[in-house]
Amino acid sequence: MEVQMRRRGRRYRFGPLLCLFSLSLRSVSGVWPFPQSFSSSPERFSLQPDAFSFTYGPESAAGTGTGAGCSVLDEAFVRYFRLIFPDYFHKQRPSLRPAPDSSFTLVVSVDQDECDGYPTQDSSERYNLSVTVGGGALNAESVWGALRGLESFSQLVYQDHSGTYYINKTVIEDFPRFPFRGILLDTSRHYLPLHAILQTLDGMAYSKFNVFHWHIVDDPSFPYQSRTFPDLSSKGAYHPFTHIYTQTDVRKVIAHARLRGIRVLPEFDSPGHTSSWGKGQPDLLTPCYSGSSPNGRFGPVNPSLSSTFQFMSTLFKEVSLVFPDSFIHLGGDEVDFTCWKSNPDVVAFMKKMGFGTDFTKLEAFYMESIVNITTALNRTAIVWQDVFDYHEKRGLLSVVEVWRSSCYLCKMRRATRAGLRVILAAPWYLDLPGPTHHWTPFYNVRPLNFKGQSEWRAVSNTCLITHIIT
Amino acid sequence: MEVQMRRRGRRYRFGPLLCLFSLSLRSVSGVWPFPQSFSSSPERFSLQPDAFSFTYGPESAAGTGTGAGCSVLDEAFVRYFRLIFPDYFHKQRPSLRPAPDSSFTLVVSVDQDECDGYPTQDSSERYNLSVTVGGGALNAESVWGALRGLESFSQLVYQDHSGTYYINKTVIEDFPRFPFRGILLDTSRHYLPLHAILQTLDGMAYSKFNVFHWHIVDDPSFPYQSRTFPDLSSKGAYHPFTHIYTQTDVRKVIAHARLRGIRVLPEFDSPGHTSSWGKGQPDLLTPCYSGSSPNGRFGPVNPSLSSTFQFMSTLFKEVSLVFPDSFIHLGGDEVDFTCWKSNPDVVAFMKKMGFGTDFTKLEAFYMESIVNITTALNRTAIVWQDVFDYHEKRGLLSVVEVWRSSCYLCKMRRATRAGLRVILAAPWYLDLPGPTHHWTPFYNVRPLNFKGQSEWRAVSNTCLITHIIT
Numbered sequence: 001m002e003v004q005m006r007r008r009g010r011r012y013r014f015g016p017l018l019c020l021f022s023l024s025l026r027s028v029s030g031v032w033p034f035p036q037s038f039s040s041s042p043e044r045f046s047l048q049p050d051a052f053s054f055t056y057g058p059e060s061a062a063g064t065g066t067g068a069g070c071s072v073l074d075e076a077f078v079r080y081f082r083l084i085f086p087d088y089f090h091k092q093r094p095s096l097r098p099a100p101d102s103s104f105t106l107v108v109s110v111d112q113d114e115c116d117g118y119p120t121q122d123s124s125e126r127y128n129l130s131v132t133v134g135g136g137a138l139n140a141e142s143v144w145g146a147l148r149g150l151e152s153f154s155q156l157v158y159q160d161h162s163g164t165y166y167i168n169k170t171v172i173e174d175f176p177r178f179p180f181r182g183i184l185l186d187t188s189r190h191y192l193p194l195h196a197i198l199q200t201l202d203g204m205a206y207s208k209f210n211v212f213h214w215h216i217v218d219d220p221s222f223p224y225q226s227r228t229f230p231d232l233s234s235k236g237a238y239h240p241f242t243h244i245y246t247q248t249d250v251r252k253v254i255a256h257a258r259l260r261g262i263r264v265l266p267e268f269d270s271p272g273h274t275s276s277w278g279k280g281q282p283d284l285l286t287p288c289y290s291g292s293s294p295n296g297r298f299g300p301v302n303p304s305l306s307s308t309f310q311f312m313s314t315l316f317k318e319v320s321l322v323f324p325d326s327f328i329h330l331g332g333d334e335v336d337f338t339c340w341k342s343n344p345d346v347v348a349f350m351k352k353m354g355f356g357t358d359f360t361k362l363e364a365f366y367m368e369s370i371v372n373i374t375t376a377l378n379r380t381a382i383v384w385q386d387v388f389d390y391h392e393k394r395g396l397l398s399v400v401e402v403w404r405s406s407c408y409l410c411k412m413r414r415a416t417r418a419g420l421r422v423i424l425a426a427p428w429y430l431d432l433p434g435p436t437h438h439w440t441p442f443y444n445v446r447p448l449n450f451k452g453q454s455e456w457r458a459v460s461n462t463c464l465i466t467h468i469i470t
Numbered sequence: 471m472e473v474q475m476r477r478r479g480r481r482y483r484f485g486p487l488l489c490l491f492s493l494s495l496r497s498v499s500g501v502w503p504f505p506q507s508f509s510s511s512p513e514r515f516s517l518q519p520d521a522f523s524f525t526y527g528p529e530s531a532a533g534t535g536t537g538a539g540c541s542v543l544d545e546a547f548v549r550y551f552r553l554i555f556p557d558y559f560h561k562q563r564p565s566l567r568p569a570p571d572s573s574f575t576l577v578v579s580v581d582q583d584e585c586d587g588y589p590t591q592d593s594s595e596r597y598n599l600s601v602t603v604g605g606g607a608l609n610a611e612s613v614w615g616a617l618r619g620l621e622s623f624s625q626l627v628y629q630d631h632s633g634t635y636y637i638n639k640t641v642i643e644d645f646p647r648f649p650f651r652g653i654l655l656d657t658s659r660h661y662l663p664l665h666a667i668l669q670t671l672d673g674m675a676y677s678k679f680n681v682f683h684w685h686i687v688d689d690p691s692f693p694y695q696s697r698t699f700p701d702l703s704s705k706g707a708y709h710p711f712t713h714i715y716t717q718t719d720v721r722k723v724i725a726h727a728r729l730r731g732i733r734v735l736p737e738f739d740s741p742g743h744t745s746s747w748g749k750g751q752p753d754l755l756t757p758c759y760s761g762s763s764p765n766g767r768f769g770p771v772n773p774s775l776s777s778t779f780q781f782m783s784t785l786f787k788e789v790s791l792v793f794p795d796s797f798i799h800l801g802g803d804e805v806d807f808t809c810w811k812s813n814p815d816v817v818a819f820m821k822k823m824g825f826g827t828d829f830t831k832l833e834a835f836y837m838e839s840i841v842n843i844t845t846a847l848n849r850t851a852i853v854w855q856d857v858f859d860y861h862e863k864r865g866l867l868s869v870v871e872v873w874r875s876s877c878y879l880c881k882m883r884r885a886t887r888a889g890l891r892v893i894l895a896a897p898w899y900l901d902l903p904g905p906t907h908h909w910t911p912f913y914n915v916r917p918l919n920f921k922g923q924s925e926w927r928a929v930s931n932t933c934l935i936t937h938i939i940t
Binding site: 053054069071074075077078081082088089225227228230240241242244246247248255259 | 695
């Protein structure tokens with residue numbers, strides 16, 4: 001219990017941001033989420049900060065001996081030392097050297113040298129950890145797995161009432177049930193300062209989340225400062241200088257996430273949810289008509305103009321250069337057809353394309369074009385479930401994110417049957433009054449509890465937040 | 471006066487770190503250091519944060535219109551908006567839009583597009599700034615000059631007692647007298663946390679300093695975490711995990727400095743001042759002898775072993791990859807010959823090399839070798855004045871830093887006569903009790919007040935700090 005409390009007080013400052021769920025409820029232990037296999041003994045060993053060390057195993061691909069050279073792990077050793085011994089610098093310490101037999105070394109070995117790369121959908125996060133007298137061994141296939149093991153190791157350490165650090169004899173074998181464990185932050189409705197995003201990434205690492213789904217723009221504001229289209233933020237952000245993410249900010253987020261084994265998945269949602277885009281990009285949005293003349297309002301992105309796709313192509317080219325992850329989220333949710341229906345140019349385009357009066361065909365045409373643009377940029381597109389619902393050529397789709405709460409398992413079943421990969425967000429909206437105040441439903445979710453689930457290729461889950469009050 | 475006080479309270483939190491000198495004493499004004507040409511009028515214009523903007527000039531090489539795309543200036547606009555209007559986010563603001571005629575735009579134009587590069591010794595920092603009703607124009611040859619102009623502009627803005635922001639009609643033409651205006655931080659005697667270094671860089675930018683001379687290692691500790699020789703920090707730092715600068719830390723320092731037009735000049739001082747190096751690199755330091763046997767102590771780097779130069783070559787190769795600046799500081803000061811004299815291998819080497827008993831020749835041989843290593847890496851070496859004093863082949867030397875207080879102008883004269891470039895540090899030691907408590911001597915320095923100064927090629931000055939209490 002001491003462990004739990006210490007860690008709560010120290011790390012879980014962003015409790016509301018964290019979707020802390022374990023997919024099976026077991027007995028309380030110091031490691032969270034509960035590992036696949038966990039055994040510990042009452043036998044415990046004291047840890048002395050001055051006699052504690054991380055080191056690379058002799059066979060490790062990432063480094064050898066006391067050696068460094070693996071940026072991901074070098075940085076992690078620094079970070080976890082401070083997390084494991086939080087009061088090390090605040091306490092009066094005796095100047096005596098610790099006794100030789102008090103030394104404790106955690107030997108970290110990884111099979112693959114991915115030290116300078118980014119975590120991917122296919123990265124192994126598997127690790128084995130054993131702790132015994134005088135030291136521990138942490139073995140992983142990749143540095144990302146080693147990070148998860150370091151997190152678990154740090155959670156095993158606790159202090160007694162006199163402040164002495166202890167760790168119990170322990171053996172852990174662990175790997176994640178799902179390869180995609182995300183947190184979505186919406187930085188359009190509420191601008192989040194950079195430090196809040198970085199702290200969220202810290203919090204994610206403590207619970208082994210591995211995807212930061214950055215819903216970076218939306219109707220209310222466009223805080224992403226584009227190099228090619230700077231007016232998008234200078235006119236579409238809440239403020240052109242104070243409420244934006246500069247290229248340096250974005251780089252900082254990606255670098256901070258990488259060192260914690262977290263992918264940054266950018267979402268540029270269109271054709272709906274784009275009001276703010278229109279302020280800095282003329283002719284992008286559809287002018288709405290009242291009768292035969294424009295009424296001054298604007299609707300979704302205008303799919304009847306070739307300039308729209310030229311713009312999107314240039315924007316996504318930049319995005320693919322800025323964000324290294326091979327996935328990109330294209331949105332596609334909640335498109336209101338009213339404005340499209342009112343606009344004579346859009347109606348004429350519908351006729352020309354043979355869509356009749358079925359605006360879902362226009363929407364499908366638009367999304368198909370955008371998916372093609374990002375596919376050409378070597379990116380796998382993710383779309384909200386709406387696109388799956390109306391899209392005829394489902395072969396083009398790859399990953400669908402289920403967000404509507406009504407019978408989300410039905411949707412999971414249909415999408416996986418269609419051979420798609422699915423991200424589940426529906427039951428984990430932290431901003432909804434109910435679930436926010438009662439955590440039980442979050443834990444009771446059974447993402448694979450639908451018929452024919454054996455057909456799924458890779459079902460993943462995310463935890464979606466649409467409103468963060470800053 | 472309001473400007474001065476506001477800025478002191480807000481920005482000069484690191485007063486003791488800043489060597490605020492003007493080379494000629496003039497009347498008080500809002501801009502610091504005092505520009506080469508400055509004229510202002512009592513006519514003043516109010517600035518409304520909501521109606522204020524930075525923009526790129528139409529002819530600017532760095533961007534156009536409201537456009538972005540120049541990382542150095544995009545980031546500077548964000549930073550200076552917050553510095554100019556510090557209470558913008560804390561005050562209750564009326565929701566009304568500002569009146570149209572209250573808008574103020576500073577149009578920034580630069581001739582050269584160096585947005586993604588680093589400032590260099592040859593970078594122009596010249597700028598012209600004019601402020602009139604409704605707007606201002608800032609013109610510079612490079613983005614680095616534009617940064618200096620933005621700093622000056624920000625210093626012109628002040629608030630009256632009701633909180634309204636004002637700027638007076640002003641014309642400034644400015645360029646620095648010396649191209650090298652440095653601050654030295656010693657992070658070996660006292661480890662400085664990363665944030666303290668970053669804040670020092672902020673403080674430097676406020677006074678237009680442009681070189682961060684990072685005296686990163688020395689006798690007491692080796693906090694630089696080398697990729698190729700990780701034991702240097704894991705055994706030579708005050709603490710292997712908490713008192714080091716990781717590669718990520720170093721990158722952060724360089725990036726933070728770049729965005730402020732500050733070069734990062736690393737110093738790896740040898741052959742003296744290297745006690746901490748020996749802990750992680752066996753056989754690097756000279757074993758000292760008492761009589762015919764080693765006494766367990768170590769002296770300077772051992773210049774009699776070829777392994778020494780192999781090590782130095784590998785280390786400096788890494789350093790040249792990590793630090794982009796074309797200059798590197800090799801130290802070379804205060805070498806104590808006692809240990810060399812006691813060591814039979816060194817003595818034998820002296821004999822073999824024909825140095826007789828003149829150990830300055832051995833020191834010169836060592837420094838010459840190190841200079842050659844860094845020259846091959848396309849780096850210009852800086853050495854402390856000691857090397858100039860004993861070095862016979864002065865043609866190898868390029869830049870000398872004068873640090874000894876005794877007749878430093880004599881030394882300036884001799885070095886410039888020898889055709890060398892000189893950095894002056896001697897009169898600006900902030901840690902010395904006298905000058906620290908009395909600022910006048912700092913301002914009274916006349917760096918060029920020596921005979922034959924017309925012979926100098928490029929005399930530069932720095933401001934040296936050897937002890938920072940953290």
